């Protein structure tokens with residue numbers, strides 16, 4: 206590590222932009238139409254990975270005036286400020302409606318996007334819950350703090366926006382999800398360091414499941430008018446030997462540079478995937494009963510056109 210810290214603590218305690226997410230409360234008009242939406246959604250094919258089903262779902266939701274009017278009022282997820290949609294629209298329990306509506310919410314907020322399946326399980330919506338067999342790298346299956354990382358870091362094309370719905374928080378507290386405040390980091394970092402993040406060729410190594418392939422990637426670039434930081438320390442080659450990466454790590458792991466987002470049951474966090482997310486330490490032990498453990502459900506969204514090209518080398 207470095208004798209001389211580039212990042213001085215006093216500067217980090219003086220935020221220049223707010224570290225609070227945009228909070229949205231579902232209005233009564235939307236809560237009132239949930240029973241009819243539940244009924245309509247239940248008629249759809251349950252395979253949410255099909256593009257045709259996603260189109261039907263989007264049409265069905267936009268066909269409901271209360272839903273469409275509300276969606277028009279929501280902030281865009283293509284922003285460095287995360288959004289928290291507070292509980293009330295049916296995400297308080299994990300059932301088929303909640304999973305379908307999560308996809309529907311993603312498609313409603315960005316009608317030009319689709320929700321791709323996860324490679325493991327081939328599902329549009331998957332869950333985050335501690336399992337006894339997980340490794341320290343499986344953030345979605347362990348109960349450890351998760352360092353900042355992008356979703357789909359070593360996939361050929363990472364997703365654009367992440368959606369996490371809290372079904373149950375950890376009963377002992379803690380385990381908050383955080384999103385890196387990239388605007389703050391880029392305001393604070395020296396220009397020469399930013400240029401190194403943008404211009405240097407970095408390499409990633411895919412997971413064992415994906416063959417541990419070594420591939421070049423761009424750490425920081427402008428995508429859709431926003432900075433996209435493709436970050437995951439444990440899969441980046443020679444991380445500890447690269448000064449620009451270690452300095453980035455200092456900034457990206459500092460709590461003052463995070464939106465800290467405690468999620469209660471039914472809350473949904475929506476954020477730009479170019480701002481990495483992480484999980485803080487939980488307080489106390491993981492419940493023995495799986496039904497009592499912290500649980501999130503999640504999906505990602507990707508523009509249907511023009512997105513993959515951003516990630517070609």
Ligand SMILES: [Fe+2]
Pocket residue numbers: 344354355356482
């Ligand atoms: Fe994650």
